[in-house]
Amino acid sequence: MSSDSTVTDVDVAVIGVGTMGSMALWRLSRRPGLRVLGIEQYGPAHTHGSFSGESRLYRAAAKEGQLYIPALLEARRLWQELEAESGRSILLPVGALSVGPAGHQDLESTLRSIRAYDLPHRLLDADGLRAEFPQFAVRAEDIGILDELGGGLRPEVAVMTATEQAVAAGAEVRYHTEVLSLAEDADGVTVTTSAGTVRAARVVVTAGSWTTRVLPELHSLLHVEAYALTWFMPRHIDRFTPDRLPVFMRDLDGVHAFGAPSLDGYSIKMCPKIDWDPIDHPSQLPARITPEQLAWAGEQAQRMMPDLVPDPVRWSIHHDSVTPDHVPVIDRVGTGRIVVAAGMSGNGFKFAPAYGAVLADLATEGASPWQHPMFTLAGHLDRAGAAV
Ligand SMILES: Cc1cc2nc3c(=O)[nH]c(=O)nc-3n(C[C@H](O)[C@H](O)[C@H](O)COP(=O)(O)OP(=O)(O)OC[C@H]3O[C@@H](n4cnc5c(N)ncnc54)[C@H](O)[C@@H]3O)c2cc1C
Structure with a gap:
């Protein structure tokens, strides 16, 4: 005292x-x-x-490893408790869909997590994906894993x-x-x-x-890394609303992207991962995404979801602290x-x-x-x- x-x-x-x-x-x-x-x-x-940045993915089926699953399930219980206490919607129960070639290491580790904890999920082959999620361009070797406990958080x-x-x-x-x-x-x-x-x-x-x-x-x-968020407009927004599209991760030809359904009624978050060098402090963040980086992100976004217009309607740069x-x-x-x-x-x-x-x-x-x-x-x- x-x-x-x-x-x-x-x-x-x-x-x-x-x-x-x-x-x-x-x-x-x-x-x-x-x-x-x-x-x-x-x-x-x-x-x-x-x-900041409107949404975050929640996945119960951690691709990062089974050690995280008890904490993820406890977090989900607490997210729901926070919603119940406040009367606000925080965790949108839309599911989390991973799409990529069968055998991809992230899909394999997601499946291991699902099996270890018997998590509710659905497995889709290429035809099933095309039928249920026509927003994605799907190749014959692709599979989809729908983590049914997953969803979108409003940060x-x-x-x-x-x-x-x-x-x-x-x-x-x-x-x-x-x-x-x-x-x-x-x-x-x-x-x-x-x-x-x-x-x-x-x-x-x-x-x-x-x-x-x-x-x-x-x-x-600890070091700091920069992360970009990009939003694109679909030509048919009605296919990209939370009742039709889960939060998602897409791996295609070595490019990783993640995103969320439309929350603003005209665009979706779709973020092909842009790489930057590590920094020491948020004050050293890149000031902008270069036109070349934006063009690349647009090309990837449209390759993965052909309905998207490849010029982003919105983008932002963020940071997080990172361990080795x-x-x-x-x-x-x-x-x-x-x-x-x-x-x-x-x-x-x-x-x-x-x-x-x-x-x-x-x-x-x-x-x-x-x-x-x-x-x-x-x-x-x-x-x-x-x-x-
Ligand atoms: C673009 C992007 C997308 C992401 N997507 C996902 C996702 O989909 N799913 C997911 O699970 N995670 C995601 N993450 C990761 C997640 O958002 C971060 O890991 C998390 O927000 C980090 O929280 P934090 O509390 O460490 O930092 P912050 O939320 O930044 O909190 C730190 C706070 O400390 C304050 N502060 C710092 N220093 C001082 C000081 N000296 N005095 C007073 N106040 C101080 C800051 O102002 C800030 O408010 C994403 C991260 C980014 C950047």
Whole structure:
């Protein structure tokens, strides 16, 4: 407890109220008697974080490996709980369709996940795909896997809703306040911000691509990558609405694309993956997608979905913090008063409420049943050592 009246005392300070921070706040706010404060450098549901861009894919059948499935199923339960609490629609139950050549490694790992957890799904051959999903150009060797628990998340709505629910339950949030540094001592953590000092018994760092600014010791594990989103207009929008088209992933001739049905009534998100070099910080993001990159994306989009006009009607550039093996870091650092979730590696949104629950557990109890050993700093350092 601080004796200085200009210092705010809290039990848990959450640094960064974006994806993971809003969910950590929401889960912490469910613990009676806890004084919880979120600190965010921008405003509510802003456009600068890793969560903006209208939609995110939720898949229960993880192509990334079976280790993620318990957390994905727990996240789905919590997404639905957040919807029920708030009355808002966040997870659109449209399914998640993967289309690619039979034997493709992502399709094989998706099938392994489905079998291991007996997840509801449908398997389509090329004829079945053409009949049911005529939006796609389908080759004879293609198959489709429809993950029936999958769907589309509304990220801005989710972040705002989780934060509002936390505030309604007693949490406080300070917007437009940047955390400049953290200093840990025997009794707690001093959080120095652009608008005063906070003393916290525990700190949760959910600063996404900015993590190493407050935790420079994680520099060797985290870098930042740029991600492009592109939207194209179909000639027949009625074939691309959420009742006709699931969220999807398409692999064709070595090009990976993902997308979502029309949410604006005139275009669909369709994103052939554009590659950029890694960067250290969001301030180094490319300022634009070049005309050549846009032309390439349009060509791929139309090759995969012939009804699309190849000139994008909308595009944007985003970022995420990334680890070398794309496994997130979720652990306690230092003496354990500081907890971090970072390195979501372009894949974290679907997990967010489950990881928020892990953070709340780690901050209040020091351990969580949902924390996989691969997510720990020790696990990361072991793998990095093994890779050298
Ligand atoms: C284009 C794109 C598409 C994606 N598609 C998918 C998908 O389909 N499915 C999926 O599951 N995942 C997807 N992801 C990944 C997912 O969106 C991210 O992994 C996730 O949003 C990362 O959350 P985060 O909390 O780490 O970061 P953020 O959501 O960016 O939150 C970090 C917050 O911390 C704040 N902050 C940082 N530093 C400070 C500071 N010093 N003081 C105060 N505040 C601070 C920031 O302003 C921000 O609000 C995608 C990512 C991108 C970029």
